[in-house]
Amino acid sequence: MSRITVVAIGAGDRMNAYTEYARLHPEELEIVAVVEPNPLRLEQYAAAFGIPAAQAFPSWEECLQRPRMADAVFLCTPDPLHYRPALAALEKGYHILLEKPIAQSWEQCNEIAARAAECGLIVGVCHVLRYHPYYRKIKTVLESGVLGEVISVCHRIEIGTERMAHSFVRGLWRKESESNPIILSKACHDLDLIVWLTGRKCCSMDSYGSLKWFRACNAPAGSALRCIDGCTVEPECPYSAVELYGRQKRWLRHFDIGEGAALETVIRKELKEGPYGRCVYRCDNDVADNQVVAMSLEGDITVDFSLNGFTREGARRTRIAGSHGELFGDEKQLTVAPFRKEPEVYDFSDTYGECNFHGGADLHIVADFLKAVREGRSAHFPVRIEEALESHRIAFEIEKKRKAYDIF
Numbered sequence: 001m002s003r004i005t006v007v008a009i010g011a012g013d014r015m016n017a018y019t020e021y022a023r024l025h026p027e028e029l030e031i032v033a034v035v036e037p038n039p040l041r042l043e044q045y046a047a048a049f050g051i052p053a054a055q056a057f058p059s060w061e062e063c064l065q066r067p068r069m070a071d072a073v074f075l076c077t078p079d080p081l082h083y084r085p086a087l088a089a090l091e092k093g094y095h096i097l098l099e100k101p102i103a104q105s106w107e108q109c110n111e112i113a114a115r116a117a118e119c120g121l122i123v124g125v126c127h128v129l130r131y132h133p134y135y136r137k138i139k140t141v142l143e144s145g146v147l148g149e150v151i152s153v154c155h156r157i158e159i160g161t162e163r164m165a166h167s168f169v170r171g172l173w174r175k176e177s178e179s180n181p182i183i184l185s186k187a188c189h190d191l192d193l194i195v196w197l198t199g200r201k202c203c204s205m206d207s208y209g210s211l212k213w214f215r216a217c218n219a220p221a222g223s224a225l226r227c228i229d230g231c232t233v234e235p236e237c238p239y240s241a242v243e244l245y246g247r248q249k250r251w252l253r254h255f256d257i258g259e260g261a262a263l264e265t266v267i268r269k270e271l272k273e274g275p276y277g278r279c280v281y282r283c284d285n286d287v288a289d290n291q292v293v294a295m296s297l298e299g300d301i302t303v304d305f306s307l308n309g310f311t312r313e314g315a316r317r318t319r320i321a322g323s324h325g326e327l328f329g330d331e332k333q334l335t336v337a338p339f340r341k342e343p344e345v346y347d348f349s350d351t352y353g354e355c356n357f358h359g360g361a362d363l364h365i366v367a368d369f370l371k372a373v374r375e376g377r378s379a380h381f382p383v384r385i386e387e388a389l390e391s392h393r394i395a396f397e398i399e400k401k402r403k404a405y406d407i408f
């Protein structure tokens, strides 16, 4: 089996997950260069993968100006930095494993897909949940016909207060201009799942939602700009940064902790001056914190879909009604219940959440991408960009509908 060489662009959380594959299967994947503007991450990543200094770049422009140095790039930069590097990589002849969302507008998404087709290059979009054992099981059940014809899908993302505050209020996905609307940044996976599981495209949709809670007008009396700035409600605030990072030590993966650095010092600095120390009511966030969507798919399948950030735990819950049975699950457990048979319950708790690389999905998607590159064709590759466009089209359309109603 020939080894595929890759340039890693954006050496953050996701890149580290995907390129774990190179550690596990060095005979299949070699990371030959890295691009990362954060000097600490650049150094750590280059050291971890034995990348020489001449192949470690602080900017993608500099790297992609050079003659092609690998078979493919893994592109795991923040959302607004997908479009231009993707086009530049295609111009140089690289195949791409591209993090979702593809880009920040429908036009940009199409442009990348069209350019990839013109160049005869493979672009895989990281809809990792298609590779998750739980969703694969749902797909197999639906394809078996045991539930009859799919009538309706009910799908809900419960983001959980921790993730909501960390990612969509204080963090990287809080602002549409710097990332995307939440329906794209968080839910394009879910829209993709709905399309993939049913095998149907969306014909029409409507949506309501808003940034209802995380705004200055809801800041409680006694709160401060930062949780450590003498906020008197911090001890009972469900969104306290002091509690989340300082006491619980959770969600620290977006903090840079240098070798030998004292964790407490890094956290204290972040609480004092970093984005994650801000009061949730006084951030510069603008993405919705709750949204509902109704859709009609080809074949008269109806979908009700919603997301909201106000749950204790994070979860995705799905119920699919078929003409001869139903299934329902929460990613930990799946119940398959044909109407004239005993229900069967499948346990997925050991693959739940982001533990274990999304239940192994992060590594399976890499394996499949490498196979497509090795064979020089992507027909069998389920997350090629042509397949991923539909979820993005739906998300952009949904957001237009939501915004038309969200006029207050």
Ligand SMILES: NC(=O)c1ccc[n+]([C@@H]2O[C@H](COP(=O)([O-])OP(=O)(O)OC[C@H]3O[C@@H](n4cnc5c(N)ncnc54)[C@H](O)[C@@H]3O)[C@@H](O)[C@H]2O)c1
Pocket: 009, 010, 011, 012, 013, 014, 015, 035, 036, 037, 038, 041, 058, 059, 060, 076, 077, 078, 079, 081, 099, 100, 101, 126, 127, 128, 172, 185, 254
């Ligand atoms: N598929 C999934 O399940 C999933 C989950 C989370 C995030 N994502 C997506 O993955 C992407 C990365 O998210 P993340 O959580 O890894 O974020 P991250 O911040 O951990 O990693 C992004 C990295 O890109 C680097 N970067 C910034 N500007 C750059 C530039 N000009 N050139 C090269 N690198 C640059 C950052 O310094 C950072 O190290 C985002 O688009 C995000 O929406 C996908």
